[in-house]
Amino acid sequence: MSLVVPAVLPSSRQELEEKLALFSRIPSVDRIQIDVVDGRFATPASWPYNAPTEQQHIIASGQTLPQFDRIEYEIDLMCVNAEEAAAAWLALGARSFVFHAESTTSLPRLLSSVRTRLGAGDGSMSGLVSYGIALNIASDLALIERSLGEVAYVQFMGIARIGRQGQPFDERVFEKVRVFRERHPAIPVQVDGGVSFGNAKKLIALGVSHLVVGSGILRAADPVAALNALEELRSPFGV
Template sequence: MATVANPETEIKNWFDAGVRRVIVHIESTDALPQILSMAKDNAHDRHEEDSFYAPREIGIAIDLETPNESLDPWMRDADFVQFMGIAKIGYQGQPFDERVIQKVKEFREKYPDVTISVDGGVSLETASRLIEAGANRLVAGSAIWKSEDIEETIEKFKQLGI
């Protein structure tokens, strides 16, 4: 995973490299329409010079402070949404912010078929609540890397069924 400040200037390089999933923070750019269009245009292209494929999925990440309604204009073109479960983006080990539970619930009610991912503050303790709220993809960093038994922790996440 890589984070860039201006995704519209870098995204073509990622597409050309054959990445499978791109996530653009809605707050990071004014060029979201162009990025989504570019992703859609390259969704299934095969690069003849190598075995890489262009991105298969493009998602939109949203911070806790940004209203869910900000996603509405883009849902036709996005493959999934990623809610941030922490207030301070870009730092491992941040505490889970309870507000994300309600954001996920409200979004799931409005968009029952969209994949919902949550990144930040995801642990074995918060995972079941996020799944119950409607998340069907979780990104766990510190919960795995700081665990006493990484393999066991990964297995426990797998047992959650998502």
């Protein structure tokens, strides 16, 4: 599996399709993260929350995400009622989901609802559906400790304000990852937000399995070259 997970934060269906077409043409890309922002848990609202009927029309017509048989689509659910949103994306072919610990008053209850709704347990369902939990930069690790046995991986946010691409990298994530890896060396870790070639090497050295990169690729003069340069830093801790 690739080190780099390119991320898309779509403002429209057209933008989503254009970015997915770009990434799906790159042979090394086997996983793409789609950021979903509801405008409540995080702002501003992204697609499909800013066009609420479009996704249901797509599902009803039987359409799916492109090349979902080759590419694992991971949906980063920055929203309340995340289990409902996950069910809609599951119908489109997504098979991996990130739930934010701060989006609910009870993470164990949320994950229990996810197991019921998606049929996934222990973070995966026979390799078909997997999910992880994300933790904001300012949140304490204690928020997720009780739920680690329920998920396949943990995503640490590398930015202070989630829901927007192009935010500055917050170096506090280095210490967060270091402490977590000491406590839980077997649990895969990915970092999302502000990741660049400049900080990627240190993240990898700390044991990060995957780098989720959005603007660091999309705003580069040559997005494919930028992605490949990061991929060449492949981590020995990869899953």
